[in-house]
Amino acid sequence: MNTTDPYAGERLQESPFHPRLQALNIRNAWASWNGYKFAEYYYDAEYEYFCVRNSCGTYDISPMQKYEISGPDAEAMLNRMVTRDVAKIKLNRVAYCVWCTDEGRMIDDGTIFKLSSDKFMLTCGSPCSAWLEKSVFGFDGVKVADVTDNLAALSVQGPTSCAVLKNMGLIGIDAAKRFDIMRFPFHGDTLMVSRTGFTGDLGYELWIRPALALELWDELYAAGADYGIQPYGEVATNMARLEAAFIMPAMEFNEALRTVHFEHDQTPFELNLGWLVDFDKPHFSGRSALLREKKRGSQYALTKLDIEGNKPAEGSYIYKNKRCTRKIGYVTSAMWSPAVKANIALAMIRTEHLQGQLWAEIYYEKELRQYSRVARCTRKEKPFWAPARARVTPPPDY
Amino acid sequence: MKRYDSIIIGAGHNGLVCAAYLARSGQRLVVLEASETAGGLGASREFHPGFHVSVAHTINHFSRKIASDLKLASYGFEASPKLLPTVGLSVDTKHVVLHQDAISGTSARDSESYHDYARLMMRFAGLLRPFWLKTMPRIGNNSLAELMTFAHAGLNLRRLGKNDMREFLRVVSLPARDLMDEYFDSEPLKALLSWDGLVGSKLAPRSPNGAVLTMLYRMSGESKGAHVIPTGGVKSLIESLMTSAATAGAEIRSSAEVDRILIEGGGAGLVARGVRLIDGETIEADRVISAIDPQRTFLDLVGVEVLDIGFTNRIRRLRCDGYVAKLHLALNGLPEFDGLGRPDGRMIIAPDMDAIEYAFDDAKYGECPQNPVMEIVLPSVHDASVAPTGRHVLSAHVMYVPYRMKGGWTNAARDLICERAIDTIARYAPRIREHIEHRELLTPMDLEQIFRVTGGHWHHTEFAMDQLLMMRPTYEAAQYRTPIPGLFLCGAGCHPGGGLMGGAGHNAAVEILR
Incomplete structure (x- = not known):
């Protein structure tokens, strides 16, 4: 009997946390994100939202696109791509960034992690390989690697999130300032924790090798049992981020490279992200257009x-x-x-x-x-x- | 330190034209040429002791306006020399000769058709003429002057009358083959007439678009597309341009290779402020004008870090691979071509359009053509100074020879194509080998290295629909200005293109002086 799956290449990928997510997804409410199976909600979206606001919730962000950008020219290359001054990002810090077309229209937003003097991680909601390939051209000393599948990521958000992590044994995590990166030994490997999130509340994001994802989940949930830990999905995320006035692609902005109609995309200034545009740093893509917009008004x-x-x-x-x-x-x-x-x-x-x-x-x-x-x-x-x-x-x- | 109004990078003919105009307007400027001699692909080069040749071996549409504005006649450039006959060589010695609007060696029917064909093509060439010496309108916000360029062309189009207008719109993007098949029976004639639409480009008779437009571009001059070798050779054009520019006060420095265009940053944005030479010397100016090709200008001399990503990507993707090799033979006597008298014409070896197509097919896949097609002239017949007394120079554009050779360019590969080219010539001039004292074949990659032009491409970047007019070399750099204030382009990579025409240098100067 032929057991080959004719749709093998089209089926949604499963996140490294999937076995646990599946067990908790009472409603089987799955959507997809970047080809991954991804929960809209698990039990009840409102309930999950209240957990995020009143205790703590976990949100699987493994499907987020992650790129490792390394080499002597990595900083210069990123600095020419994004509007913010990458040179100002300190070691083990994260910065929220946007990048634009030559016309100053926003392609996407994301975060840049400075992992060492010549190694960065760029995360974003949509695949960015094509733009990165264009951006890296001319910078010989840069390597770009898509590490999306090599890194499991879990967002832990809510007022009790720090307490849960402390309870899990992450000693010193309470000293992490917003946008700090800390590392902890974890089963012979390293657990990277950044104090970042998309809820506008206290929260962290945990980054781990996929093989250790389930261990991380189990230890986190054991530590969080008394702190109301609960997985939350896309619906609760969207509620929380709107209260924080964070922008969402395909809602507040249409990615410029996927926009067909003239100026149906947006600029950082239109999106209240003018603070991310640094005209004092070296040249970056879209600078002239953005400077014109700044002078003329949006x-x-x-x-x-x-x-x-x-x-x-x-x-x-x-x-x-x-x-x-x-x-x-x-x-x-x-x-x-x-x-x-x-x-x-x-x-x-x-x-x-x-x-x-x-x-x-x-x-x-x-x-x-x-x-x-x-x-x-x-x-x-x-x-x-x-x-x-x-x-x-x-x-x-x- | 000296400070200039303008620095021009590259003393090719466009750089010199631009320099002459700017110097005449009172600008203090310097032209920096990396080689020892000015002229770029038009420069005369000694390829064997006593034997000189330039890559561009004829002139067919150098602008009369430019020659007169810059008083080139008074500096030794012969404005209206004798037109060269174009000869389609045939192994059976029934050569087709095109000279002064008349053809011989074909049927009466073809001769008659030729008049209809020539009339129409001249009308179309006239229609496009207003475009060549004008800055192309921007797409989007047009100034009145820019709109007038469109209006002028529109009016000319309308003046053609209904039939010719419709015919123009039909013919302008036709493959050369279809156009020729419509008019003529004689295969050698078809090959000969389509030659000027194809040579220098990645185009063959069956390729869509481009060929007819290229032909019309080459017909923009007063010689209606016929080629000439002025008394004093192609080098007399370069020399007269140099004298014209120098007399007007331009400084021309040779062996001054630019390593970097210096771009200054700041709150208000970038601005070009000068250049740094290979030896470290910096030269400052209010503006830098690049006559070299767009890829070299932006990717090597400017650097991507000060360019936007989309723009960089468009420059990177410009199609710049050359497909023409240059064969130079130093001959100990005048070769005899069977059935031809004195070889004082421009001889085309392309028995039919299929021969051109097959040669192109080989090159498309990175191989040397089995049967190369070519254009031959003997410059020494017109200008005795290029060879020792009694000796001669044979100069040939050999098509199609790929820039990217499968397996890379080796001496063996170069010898192979050289041998094939000589064998091909020997079919028409059987005793040619007895005359050869020295031979040299320059592949597009050799041309790139010697003349510092990307891909060894005559036009710096392909002369094709997507890289023409307001798209040349790409939008945002198609009006001689670039995204970097103070940095301009004036080379063949700009509208209207390459060939010894001078339009790009002229138009850039007009734009700069505006």
């Missing part, structure tokens, strides 16, 4: 909105007037925030109208009938959710 601004009422403004247009005749923007993400107890949203709004009134036309459904309402929006300067513990070192203990 077309749109990603704006944090507090919207009256409790109907999420998903997919809403933003208007200049209550009669909804002067359209000035669109909502990119919206939700009722349980933590903030507010109807929040991120919206792209034309900069010239930012100072005036903002109205959202919200459509919602009640038992198959469509309703609409016009709600006043208030601009917020700060992220909706930014607890002090996310920044304090050592973080409060539990």
Whole structure:
């Protein structure tokens, strides 16, 4: 009997944590991310969200793309690719970065880990090999390796996350400042821990050789049993990141290299990421275009909105007037925030109208009938959710 | 330290044209040439004691406007020399000769068709003429002047009348073969007429696009595409350009190889501020103008670290592989070509279009053609100074010889193609070997090394639809300015292209002085 699987090459890959994830995925709610089987939620998305906000949750980020960039010219090569000054990243630190096309349109965001003076790790949500190949051309002393499959990664987020890691035996982890990298011996290998995350709260990301993924999981869950540890999926992640006002690809921004329509992509300035663009560093791709934009002003601004009422403004247009005749923007993400107890949203709004009134036309459904309402929006300067513990070192203990 | 208004890198004809215009406008400038002699592929070189030759062995569309603006006639360049007949050699000695709008050696029907063909091609060449000496409009924000360039061409197109206009739009991207098959019966004639559309490019008669446009480009001059060797040879053009530039105050330095274009960074952005030579000397200027090829300019002299990634990638992917080798023979006497009198024409060895196609097929896959096709002239027939008395120089463009040879270029591979080329010539001039005192074959890779031009490509980068007009060499560098303020291009890699025409150098100067 022929047992060859004709779809072998098309089936979703399983993360190194999969045996544990599968056991916990009561609802079998699988989606995919970069070809990996990936949980939308495990049991109940809201419950998982509350764990992240009130105790701690783990999120499998193994499918994230990871590239090791090494060699004497690695720093120069990365510095020419991203808008931030890579030379300023200290050893064992992580920096959030974006990179752009020549036209200053954002290709993707990600993080750069400085692992040694000539070795970096770049992580990002979507495959970036093609752009890296173009970026590395001309830099002879650089090697780029896709290490996605060689590194299991687990995000541990929430107020009790530090306590769980301490309980697991990671002595000194509470001394890690935001964006620090620490290393711990683990079964004869090294466990790398960075104080990073995508929830806006206290949290860490754990990086380990795939062969040790299950040991890591088991020890983490044993240590976290009394601290409310619980896996969470994509839905809870999206809720948490929206409260933190973090941007999500295909929601706040469309990756420039996959954008067909003219300027349907975004620039860092439009996405409130101007602080990542450093005009004082050496030349980087998109610099001239971004400098022009900075001088001239941006077309749109990603704006944090507090919207009256409790109907999420998903997919809403933003208007200049209550009669909804002067359209000035669109909502990119919206939700009722349980933590903030507010109807929040991120919206792209034309900069010239930012100072005036903002109205959202919200459509919602009640038992198959469509309703609409016009709600006043208030601009917020700060992220909706930014607890002090996310920044304090050592973080409060539990 | 001396400070210049402009530094021009490369004293090829475009660099010299640009230099002459800028110097005449009062700019203080220096032209830096890496070789010992100026002229680039037009430079005269002693390849055997007493025997001189230049890679470009004829001129067919050097701009009359440039020659007159720069007063080249007064510096020894003969503006309107005798046109060379083009001879399609035939083993049966029934050679096809094209001279002064008349053809012989073919049927009456072909002769008649030729007049229709020539009339149409001249109309089309006229239509494109306004484009060659103008900066191409940018795609996107156009200035009024740029729009006028389009308008002018549009108007010319309209003036062709309905039939010719439709015919132009049809013919302009036609493979050479289809065009020739429509008009002619004689295979040698078809091969001969398509030659100028193909030579120098990675194109054969069946290749789509490009050939007809290349032909029309080469017909842009007053000689309507016919080739000439001016009294004093091709070198007289280079020498007159040098004198013109020097008389206007330009400094021309030879053996001054640029190692790096110096780019200064800062809050406001990058700016080119000068060059550093191989020996470490730095020279500063308000602008740097590169007459050398785009890949060398950006990838070697500028460096990718100050260029955007998308732009770098477009430069990297420019198609720059040359397909023409150069054969030079030092002869102890005038060779006799069967059935031909004095060999004072431009002789094409390509029995039919298939012969060209087959030679191309070999080269496409990195091999030497079994039966090379070529264009031969004997410059010494027109200019006795290039060889010792009574002796001669044979100069041939041999196609198609790949830049990337399978297994790499070795002496054996070079000898093989050289032997094949001489064997081929011997079919028409059987006693040629008895005359050979010395022979030299320069592969595209040799041309790259000797003349410092990427791929050994005549045009610096392929003259093809995707690399023409406002796409030459690539957008954002197609108007002689580059993404780096203060850095300009003026070489064959810019619009309108290479060949001894001077358009790129002229247009760059106009753009710089704007």
